[in-house]
Amino acid sequence: xxxxxxxxxxxxxxxxxxxxxxxxxxxxxxxxxxxxxxxxxxxxxxxxxxxxxxxxxxxxxxxxxxxxxxxxxxxxxxxxxxxxxxxxxxxxxxxxxxxxxxxxxxxxxxxxxxxxxxxxxxxxxxxxxxxxxxxxxxxxxxxxxxxxxxxxxxxxxxxxxxxxxxxxxxxxxxxxxxxxxxxxxxxxxxxxxxxxxxxxxxxxxxxxxxxxxxxxxxx
Amino acid sequence: xxxxxxxxxxxxxxxxxxxxxxxxxxxxxxxxxxxxxxxxxxxxxxxxxxxxxxxxxxxxxxxxxxxxxxxxxxxxxxxxxxxxxxxxxxxxxxxxxxxxxxxxxxxxxxxxxxxxxxxxxxxxxxxxxxxxxxxxxxxxxxxxxxxxxxxxxxxxxxxxxxxxxxxxxxxxxxxxxxxxxxxxxxxxxxxxxxxxxxxxxxxxxxxxxxxxxxx
Amino acid sequence: xxxxxxxxxxxxxxxxxxxxxxxxxxxxxxxxxxxxxxxxxxxxxxxxxxxxxxxxxxxxxxxxxxxxxxxxxxxxxxxxxxxxxxxxxxxxxxxxxxxxxxxxxxxxxxxxxxxxxxxxxxxxxxxxxxxxxxxxxxxxxxxxxxxxxxxxxxxxxxxxxxxxxxxxxxxxxxxxxxxxxxxxxxxxxxxxxxxxxxxxxxxxxxxxxxxxxxxxxxxxxxxxxxxxxxxxxxxxxxxxxxxxxxxxxxxxxxx
Numbered sequence: 001x002x003x004x005x006x007x008x009x010x011x012x013x014x015x016x017x018x019x020x021x022x023x024x025x026x027x028x029x030x031x032x033x034x035x036x037x038x039x040x041x042x043x044x045x046x047x048x049x050x051x052x053x054x055x056x057x058x059x060x061x062x063x064x065x066x067x068x069x070x071x072x073x074x075x076x077x078x079x080x081x082x083x084x085x086x087x088x089x090x091x092x093x094x095x096x097x098x099x100x101x102x103x104x105x106x107x108x109x110x111x112x113x114x115x116x117x118x119x120x121x122x123x124x125x126x127x128x129x130x131x132x133x134x135x136x137x138x139x140x141x142x143x144x145x146x147x148x149x150x151x152x153x154x155x156x157x158x159x160x161x162x163x164x165x166x167x168x169x170x171x172x173x174x175x176x177x178x179x180x181x182x183x184x185x186x187x188x189x190x191x192x193x194x195x196x197x198x199x200x201x202x203x204x205x206x207x208x209x210x211x212x213x214x215x216x217x218x219x
Numbered sequence: 220x221x222x223x224x225x226x227x228x229x230x231x232x233x234x235x236x237x238x239x240x241x242x243x244x245x246x247x248x249x250x251x252x253x254x255x256x257x258x259x260x261x262x263x264x265x266x267x268x269x270x271x272x273x274x275x276x277x278x279x280x281x282x283x284x285x286x287x288x289x290x291x292x293x294x295x296x297x298x299x300x301x302x303x304x305x306x307x308x309x310x311x312x313x314x315x316x317x318x319x320x321x322x323x324x325x326x327x328x329x330x331x332x333x334x335x336x337x338x339x340x341x342x343x344x345x346x347x348x349x350x351x352x353x354x355x356x357x358x359x360x361x362x363x364x365x366x367x368x369x370x371x372x373x374x375x376x377x378x379x380x381x382x383x384x385x386x387x388x389x390x391x392x393x394x395x396x397x398x399x400x401x402x403x404x405x406x407x408x409x410x411x412x413x414x415x416x417x418x419x420x421x422x423x424x425x426x427x428x429x430x431x432x433x434x
Numbered sequence: 435x436x437x438x439x440x441x442x443x444x445x446x447x448x449x450x451x452x453x454x455x456x457x458x459x460x461x462x463x464x465x466x467x468x469x470x471x472x473x474x475x476x477x478x479x480x481x482x483x484x485x486x487x488x489x490x491x492x493x494x495x496x497x498x499x500x501x502x503x504x505x506x507x508x509x510x511x512x513x514x515x516x517x518x519x520x521x522x523x524x525x526x527x528x529x530x531x532x533x534x535x536x537x538x539x540x541x542x543x544x545x546x547x548x549x550x551x552x553x554x555x556x557x558x559x560x561x562x563x564x565x566x567x568x569x570x571x572x573x574x575x576x577x578x579x580x581x582x583x584x585x586x587x588x589x590x591x592x593x594x595x596x597x598x599x600x601x602x603x604x605x606x607x608x609x610x611x612x613x614x615x616x617x618x619x620x621x622x623x624x625x626x627x628x629x630x631x632x633x634x635x636x637x638x639x640x641x642x643x644x645x646x647x648x649x650x651x652x653x654x655x656x657x658x659x660x661x662x663x664x665x666x667x668x669x670x671x672x673x674x675x676x677x678x679x680x681x682x683x684x685x686x687x688x689x
Contacts, residue, residue, distance in 0.1 A: 014245070049254060052357045056361035065414040068379030070406070073393045162283040166382055173285060187294030194290065201281045264511070338533035340439075340601055341488055342547040344525035345515055352546065356537045 005185070009192050012179040019175025020196060026092060026161045026171055031154055035098035038104025045109055060102040068099050069163050076167045091166035099156050104150060111146035112138060147215050151208035158204055159197065173198065224404050225402040236276055236412045242308055242387060243416075244372050250373070251314030251366075254320035258269035261325060262350065272321070279318035285379050287311050308380035323365035327358040360432040367424030374416050388412060400416045440499070441466045441634045447496035449482055456482045457493070457659035464603070467486055467632035471639055471666075475681060478655040480638045484607050487636065488525045489518055500524060501602060523551055526596030530608040532588045534580040534595070540567065541576050544595045551599070552590035565592040570624050586617030590624055595596060603634040611640055622648075642686050646670050654678045 009016070041060070044055045063071060072172075076091040115138050123133040165174035176189045183189070246281035262406045265408035279287065291300070292307035300309070331354050339349040392409040447638050448455075453611055456479045464470050470492060472480045485491040488508060492572040498505040505521050507514070535543050544566060545559035554562065566574050570590040580588055589609060596604060610618045622644050639645055645652055646666040652664040652674070662669060662678045670686070673679045676678065 053409070061409060064413075065417045066410045067375040067389060067413065069378040069381065070389050070392055070409060070413070073396055074402045074406040077396045077400065078406075080401050081402060099240075154270070159283040160286045162378075165285075173289075187290065187297040190286055190290045190294050194286045196279075196281055197286060198278065198281045332533075334531055334533040335535065337490055338527075338529060338535070341490065341522055341525070341527040341529075342595070343519045343521075343551050344547070345519045348550060352550065353535055357535075366608060 004187060006188050006192075008088065008183050008188050009179075012175075012183075014184060014188070015175050015179060016172065016192065016196070017169060019172040020200075021131070022169065022171040023161050023200075026089075026096065026164060026169065027158050029093050030096035030100065030157060030161070033093065034100035034104055034151070034153075034157070037097060037101035038108055041101055041105035042108035045105065046112060056105075059098075060105065063099055064106075068095070069166065071099055072163060072167055078088045088164070088168045092167060092169045096157065096160065096164065097145055099160075100153055101104045103153050107146050107149040108142070111142040112194045112202055113150075144215060147212050151212065154208065155201065155204060158201060162197070221381070221401055221404050224399060224401055225408055228405070229408060231391055231395075232388065232408050234385060235388045236383065238305075238387040239374070239389075239412075240416065241378050242305065242312065242380060243370075243377050243387065245309045246312035246316060246377070247370055247373055249309060250316035250320050250369075253314060253317035254324055257317060257321035258324045258328070261321070262328075262347075276318045276321055279315050280322075283381065284311070284315045284376055287315055288379055288383055304380065304383045304385045307383055308377075309386045312373060312376060312380065315376070316369055319369050319372065320366060322370055323356070324362050326365060327362035329355060330361050331357045363424060363428045363432060367420060367428075370420050371417050371425070373421065375413070412426060436647075439466075440464060441501055442467070442636065443497075443499040444483070444487065445497040445499070447483060447486060447498070449479070449486060449491060450494055455484070456658055457496075460496070460655075460658075460660055462653065462660070464634060464636060466634055468651065469629045469635045469649045470638065470653060471637045471645035472652045472653045472655060473639060473642065473645060473685075474655035474661075477657075479656045479658045481607055483655070484605050484636060484638050487605060488522055488527055490527075493509075523547075523599055524602045525605060526599060526601035526603070527605045528592050528596055528609045529590065529669045530612050532580075532585075532592045532612075534588055534592055536580050537643065538577055539577050540572070540583075541621050543591060544579065546598045547595070556569050562598055563594075566592070566598050569597070569627075570594045571620070584617060586620045587615045589613065589621045593621075593624055597628075603636065604628065606635065606637040606639070608638055608640065610644075640685065642670060642682065654681065656681065 041056050044056045045060075072092065072095040073097045076088060079086060079091055079094075114153065120133055123137040124130075128136070161171060162173045165171055165177065168174070172193055176193045179189050180186045189209055229338050255277060257272045260268040263269060288307065289312040291311045292302060292304065295302055295307065328350075335353050336349055336356065339353040344352065377387060378389035381387060383392060384390070388409055393403045398404065440463045442462070444460055447457050447460040447462075449457040458479075460479075460483055462470075462483070472484065473481045479565065482491050486493050487500075487505070489498070493506060496506075500521060501519070501524075504519075504550075505515060509517055513539040535546070538546065541560065541563050544563040545554070545556075548554040548562055549559045564573060564576065570593055572587060572590055572594070575583060575587065575591070580591065583591065586589060593604075593609075609622050609625070613621065618641075622641075625635070625637070625644075626648050637645065637649065650664050651663060652666050652669040654661050654669060654677075656677050662673060662675050667679065672681065673682060
């Protein structure tokens with residue numbers, strides 16, 4: 001391997017750290033938004049009248065069948081066209097959140113549907129209303145089966161934050177690109193970025209694992 | 220809605236979609252090949268092979284595909300690897316999807332009824348014979364769907380090679396969006412083409428699944 | 435101390451899963467042509483004992499001998515693999531859940547072993563398979579897939595599959611426990627036929643009456659030890675130990 005020099009990365013540590021910070025910001029904000037939106041979408045598809053659920057189903061179909069990168073392009077340029085001039089950051093967060101919202105909604109919907117219908121019968125037969133049945137019987141059980149798949153979606157989300165570098169958000173990959181343009185050492189920088197992502201992924205996986213354990217415990 | 224725009228750009232999109240198809244198919248084949256090697260390594264009696272396979276899967280699933288592509292295409296020349304964007308794209312996507320496919324295959328194998336392996340072993344078949352004659356034929360049916368999911372992910376993931384200047388579907392879409400500032404129409408066309416590809420694969424997977432997994 | 439006069443010998447078998455001791459020192463000897471039935475409550479370790487004979491379970495301590503050759507030799511790696519595969523060819527096992535290969539026809543199920551392990555030609559294996567299939571009364575199911583068979587038929591095919599390897603001993607692990615009651619008899623008939631032909635058989639079963647009819651010896655196990663063993667009429671009619679008595683009281687009305 002000719003002339004690989006990892007020390008070329010050191011002077012750019014602060015730049016990369018800032019990039020990582022923005023990656024985390026993107027991740028956290030998109031996670032929260034996509035989970036909330038996911039719950040909303042799931043509720044609509046499960047309980048709202050068919051007509052209202054239709055646009056949600058359509059968007060789900062659309063966003064699941066096309067690449068995230070394409071969706072980011074469209075939202076970024078699209079918002080400008082419609083006159084909403086928000087910085088790339090907004091477009092990135094919206095794009096990521098919307099994309100993962102439909103995947104989360106799918107998981108949540110499946111989790112709710114998979115709860116044994118006998119549970120509903122049992123709850124209603126002792127007099128609980130539909131709402132109470134949802135809250136005290138269905139949701140807690142659905143929660144248990146959705147935690148793991150939702151966790152998997154978050155893991156994917158973390159890696160997919162890298163895509164917003166393409167629309168100019170100064171996260172980790174973008175920062176590395178800046179460094180590369182100055183040092184002409186793409187291998188060292190992108191390798192470093194890969195290691196950072198791997199470590200972050202590990203942290204996330206451990207966190208999710210602990211969360212799953214905690215949910216399991218509360219039986 | 221600007222229908223003439225759609226009309227004018229459609230031939231470009233069709234051509235670009237063809238590139239996407241080529242990249243996806245080639246990457247899929249490469250991925251399957253590497254995946255089988257990984258699974259073989261994972262089931263091997265040699266500890267080193269098992270370790271290497273686990274590391275490979277962990278690394279390729281634990282880092283973004285985009286970064287992997289950048290390392291191969293931009294970083295490659297530094298380690299003597301000068302690749303055309305198309306080739307780098309195929310290799311990058313292929314190596315990435317191999318990790319996921321390896322897990323799909325491995326999962327299918329472990330989902331085969333353990334009694335099958337016991338019966339084969341009780342007759343006197345060795346580990347490799349049992350795998351080849353009894354376990355794999357049954358695992359094949361179980362891996363159709365998961366591999367189908369991987370294939371769909373690959374098609375959508377192929378959009379990433381637009382960032383290393385491969386003129387495929389997403390690249391073309393981005394070019395037209397930024398020059399015409401009519402993202403809605405452009406999205407319609409490109410989205411439609413992606414959806415056609417994705418649902419074709421789903422259709423094939425469903426067919427194969429019903430044909431072979433319902434016996 | 436390897437006496438060739440016994441077909442199967444178990445000496446001091448011990449097995450534990452973590453803290454749970456399943457076998458606490460079992461000794462068992464089976465002569466050639468002898469039919470031994472092993473009975474006992476669930477958790478007594480009888481299945482584990484049977485499965486340790488062909489090493490589907492590996493003992494923590496103790497020895498297993500097959501006709502003067504030690505089965506659980508302390509070999510490693512490839513040497514162990516070659517040894518255990520060769521030994522298993524000499525033993526046939528019939529499982530509670532049949533474990534027929536669903537992707538192969540009945541013929542292929544039976545012929546797979548002889549073809550791949552004994553180098554039989556396709557033609558010769560067809561004749562062999564037909565012979566054993568007829569023996570269990572299912573010649574007409576030659577080209578069927580297991581999914582088309584009833585439970586009793588599947589188990590009979592499983593027996594034919596095990597017999598096709600021409601083993602020295604047949605191990606039956608609760609062969610009829612997963613069958614609907616009306617399908618049990620056809621399998622029992624096949625087993626009785628085998629017994630009459632002096633095949634050495636170890637039968638783990640819940641069926642007391644069948645055990646009494648077919649076995650030369652009955653072994654009662656409980657809590658990982660052999661509590662009592664002897665001739666069927668002795669064990670079933672006049673058990674010595676209290677544990678045996680209370681077990682039989684609960685189960686004697688089982689078929």
